[in-house]
Amino acid sequence: MAVAKSKQTSRFRGFCLTAKGTPKWWDVIVTPILDKEGQVSQLLATSRDITDRVQIEHDRELILQHKQAALAESERINHIKDEFLTVLSHELRSPLNPILGWTQLLQTRRLDETKTIAALEIIERNVKTQCRLIDDLLDMARVLRGKLSLNAAPVNLLGLIKSAIDTVQTAAIAKSIQINPVLWDIGQVSGDNVRLQQIVWNLLTNAVKFTPSGGRIDIRLEQIDNQAQITIIDTGKGISLDFLPHIFESFRQEDASVTRKHGGLGLGMAIVYQLVKAHGGTVTADSPGEGKGATFTVRLPLLNVNSKENQSSPSPEQNLDLTGIRVLIIDDDPDSRELVLMVIAQAGAEAITVASATEFLNVLESFQPDVVVSDIGMQEVDGYTLLRQVRSLSPEQGGQVPAIALTAYAAEIDRQQAIAAGFQKHIVKPIEPDKLVVAIVSLLNRQELNN
Template sequence: GFVALVSDISSRKQAEAEKQQLLEQLRTERELLEAVLQQMPAGVMVAEAPSGKITLSNEQIQEIWTNPPTLEHFGHLSQYQGFHRDGRPYQIHEWPLVRSVQRGEVVTGEEIRFIRSDGTLGIMLVNAAPIRDRHNQIKAGVVTFYDISDRQQMEAALRDREHRFSTLFNGMEDWVLVYHLSPEGTPSQLIEVNEQACHKLGYSREELLQMSVTEIIDSTSVTPLMTLEKLKSEKHVVIESVHRTKNGQCIPVEVSATLFTLNGLPTVQSICRDMTERKRAEAEREQLWEWERQARAQAEDANRIKDEFLAVLSHELRSPLNPILGWARLLRSRQFDPATTDKALEIIERNTKLQAQLIEDLLDVSRILQGKMLLNVTALSMALPLEGALETVRLAAEAKAIALETHLEAGEVLGDPMRLQQAMWNLLSNAIKFTPSGGRIEVRLQTIGDELQIQVKDSGKGIAPSFVPHVFEYFRQEDGSTTRQFGGLGLGLAIVRHLVELHGGRVYAESAGEGLGATFTVRLPRLLAHPPANPAGVGRAVPLSNSCENLAPLAGLRVLVVDDEPDMRDLLWVVLQQWGAEVQVAASAREALRLLSRLPIDLLISDIGMPEMDGYQLMRQLRFAKRSLWESRLPEPGSQVKAIALTAYAGEWNQQQALAAGFHKHLAKPVTPEVLLEAIATLLED
């Protein structure tokens, strides 16, 4: 017999089926996980706890490490070399996977520099975290590796490019403004500027980046909208504009503007170059061109005037010769009645005088141009040369029925009677020449302050306003018809001007226009007559402003005048004597040295251009001699003799040369008595 045991295994079968199902599901999930891991760009490893044995990894580990870890335990990590940022090598317990498995740390974004099996250096970004069970126990750890070696190199290259760009951008001599355009196409806020823009415009970078380019461009220059219209069609334009700085200064600039797209937005980059120096150079060049044009025009004008003058000179010299020669031959060849003979002799005499006057004018001009016009100076009433000139021209005025009206006041000047009469005669002759028959000439002499004023006013043809500034120039006449109608060389008024200036005066002309007559005015320094003694004391001068109250301002002052020109010595002697000074004169520097050996002086007034020894040499000899006669003749111990250079060498260099030689002041000839007195007073007070 047998015993049959029957057991129900349905539940076990079911359990095994469920187990197989779970295992299949686990295999599927693992395969899925491995497939996902293989597709991940990062290298991934999973290590069990606590040994550190790797249970899962993907192919990226091979690409990153080239010799991926095959760990049975963490001790095997010693065969790999990793380094911190500061260069310290990683110890086993410092690796992120170890820290996660053993201590439960979560490591995020840790950079590790490592050496691959081929010896190359790489950089990886590491993240690690522990894997816990439901009881929060660490069962494993997972670590991911990202090879960022290429990214680091690109970032380093990018930083290098940015640094080089920044250096170039901020090191530019020009300034750069970058701004977007609004959807309407108008300039919006600045988005970038360089350091030069801040420096030139006077704003900080922060201030500029809060502004629009329209706030920088001066409203009077080209507008941004005009520039944008050109940019839209040409993409790149070069224009001139004006930028206004923070303090309101306007800077002319050349703007090179380019339109491009940045982050999908239309953007303008403006490179701006300061044109201040270029504009200044252009203005200077324009000025030079204008000066050259004017100089050329003046040279051409002078050449034309010279040619006209030579033609006029030929005409004026030949014209009197014809009646002289004609009548002389007629008188020798035939007999005339007494009346005709007298008329012929009168014509010959008149034309001879005219010829002589022309020659004398030419000689005077030659003397003036060579600086050889000499004056025989004396104190005189100005009415005397004026009345002499009036008497000379009276017959010519009567011949044209011109009324001569005179109003003459008393007044004295220091001057050359003959030359003053010549100047007055030229003015009166000029007035009679240009005044029509039946006209009127008014002559007035009056005192105005410390000057005498002589006016000759006529009712003649007048002067065109454009010619008034040239009326006293040599060889100038208003036009050729003037010469043909009135004759003359155009020298008379130029001679008047020079003679008046030699006497320390000035002359000018006025006219309301052609056909309205003209007025010529002469101003001469007035001579103060009969000066009383100076109560201020010996050897001192008073300011010029007090000279009307103190008429002997140099009383007791001992003066030595040195000049090789006798007329100048005489003039200075008269003037200084009149002011109360004790005056000695010397005709040469050597004579001055002899006088200084026996005479004490307070003031030396010396010419420069003298023969044998000039004024510079005289002054140096006096100043630098160890024991000079100059020092031995000082008026009192410790005092110093003052010295004035009075010379026709009038340039700034001449003044510097005189002061360097030891003179205290430099005065240029001609000098008025008032200017001389003021210079002496100032010098002695100092």
Template sequence: MQTFRGPSSSGSAISTPPVAPFEVSELQQRARALEEELEYRKELEGALRQALADRERAEAERERLLSLERAARADAETASRSKDEFLAVLSHELRTPLNAILGWTHIVSDPREDAATVQHALEVIRRNAAVQLRVIEDLLDVSRCVTGKMRISADDIDLGDVVASAIDSVRLAAEARRVEIALHIDDPARGATGDAARLQQVVWNLLSNAVKFTPAEGRVDVRLERAGARAQIVVRDTGVGIARGFLPHVFERFRQEDTGTARKDGGLGLGLAVVRYLVEAHGGTVAAESAGEGRGATFTVTLPLRESGTDSARLAAPEQQVSLRHVRVLLVDDDDDTRELFTRMLTRAGATVESAACVEEALELLSSRELHVLISDIGMPGRDGYVLIDAIRRHADPRVHGIRAVAVTSYAGDHYRARAIDGGYDEYVAKPLDPGRFAATIAQLIGHPGRGHGGVG
């Protein structure tokens, strides 16, 4: 039995029992294990933080993609609604004049109607046919703009004449609506380079809108003035104005402020889109301003002045009537009414006309007659105008395969022009036709003097 011994009188310390080596090793192993555990936990915490950050980024990306998808869906739905609205408006704009044309045609077919009624009916039919043609031309112009195939000439022109001609075109409509048009022209702003017909189309579109949206007793002011090195055409009206929210979209295709069935004014919403394209194609700009609904609108077109000076462009000599005397024409069209109409146009110009309703008849006539020019429709049942011209160009008889040929068709557009020319036609004319230009095209094609200098033998 051991006995506890207290501190001696000499003050010696209590002795610590010695630690065994295996205990030290065990403690070191535990320390290393704890250090490894701490490192592992740090790595886990880092990985967890990284995973959380990755998740947050993934959620943010998911939200971004969802937002883009929602925006794309909204845009698609808006585009779909716009397309449906446009098609509805297009149907309305085509059917309305067609209804008047067909209705008045039935009325004048009644032999009991007097001459005054017939004359009035013809005027209504002419006016509505012109409206329908305008709709079709707007569609074609937009197509040419989108594809970059709008042809713009670069001639020395007088902007004063361009503006005045556009005003003459809308004057009757303005008088009918009791809208005054005032014009001011600064002579230094007249000279420019461009396509007079296309720029007249620009001013005509702006004026037509101004007259259409200006109430009775209103006023449209048109100014041509110089602003530095540029000409400025300003069309300002006292009409219904443009809502501020719609103003940024006024030059966009197929956009109209009022598209419902209760809308007061017609049109497809294409005119101003064409205006912007034509102006920019001339190196100019166009802008719209309005203080709001009921406060009128102002459209400003700027165009570069002609560098060579500011003198007015030379006026073209008035076009003389073209004669096709002694010209023998083969007219090919499957539509009876069209053949009769074109025959009248050509015979009035002095031509002798043979007509055929199909390819077989045309080839037979070409083989048995001495003819100067072929005028053929493209779209015909069975064998069309392309088949006809191919057979002609392959024909063994030089009198047949060498005939000058004009494609006259309702398939309008640069694509169809190129296809007709590539197919073997010498010229292409889109329906409906202007009789004078039609005759001039034929005379120029066959080298016929056409103005009293002799004729084709």
């Protein structure tokens, strides 16, 4: 009708079925035919099947949309990465400032005893902060590469949670935060004791970090059906409803601005999520909103075990006296050698340090050490190769001497390599002095029992 009235040729696309019922797209041209008086007497319509062309156009539009979406997602990820790298640089540099500054002030020897003690405490605290940042980065790298490994064994969550509470208690007391545990001895779960403690510690540390002075943190351990449920509730700053769905994403922080009140890399919750998932469990976060606190709930499958057979009991007080013990130390880094020598000597041991495998083998038979402390990453001959050479010697030549790998290679595969090479213990740098002495005492006690 419109064509008849306008007397103009019209063109349009239409979608309709053929006589056989097949759906088709058509390019239709309608041309009016005029009589002698100039009136429309007929309409001529021609149709051309353009279904294939329409499909190609549709596919091209979808591809374009997908590319635009991928570009937008790539830009979002790059923005998150840039933001993360900015935060990373800040967080890694921040502890270095007090470490370097107070170290230089200590070297002036102008600080009184009180200031010296305070300076050493500040240096120690910031070194530990630096170590936690590096550990988080390494853990996230293992997760992203799918290399996160677990040493599974029956674990009692009750003692594990108590230990995690003890670890954060000092920080909580400093902020007058009350931690209220309600813990039931519900049995065991199968998992990696260290990683499970890391889950609870990360969540508790997060709660202390974001809870203001005078706040409260409740932690509960209970059995829900056939699962262990750990619930941590705080009265802290809460989580915005916009950010809540992203709380467990890697490299995401609710506030990454330069004016933010709380430090960190934004990896803690992502690591918790991956560790819980690796244990066959679930973790959820809930918050009514900003300023209203948060609740984190972890669920792990319980073992169907009633016996206490595999539960660890508190170890008796360790004797840290190494008097009469001979220790041979090898490390190609002079600062590390001097530190280990000082730690062991202060515990009463007789110690010799060497810097190379050649020196080590020359000293081994004549010194006859009770224990060896060896670095792994050394020039010319690494610690693995050296220990294999030692184990090929006769007992009289020192071939059965107990050995500890003290190394900065911290991955599970590094521990496995060290044990395979003949080390009895694998200890990761940096280590607190007492822990090194405890490791030596423990190893010698075990050796005595085996003999």
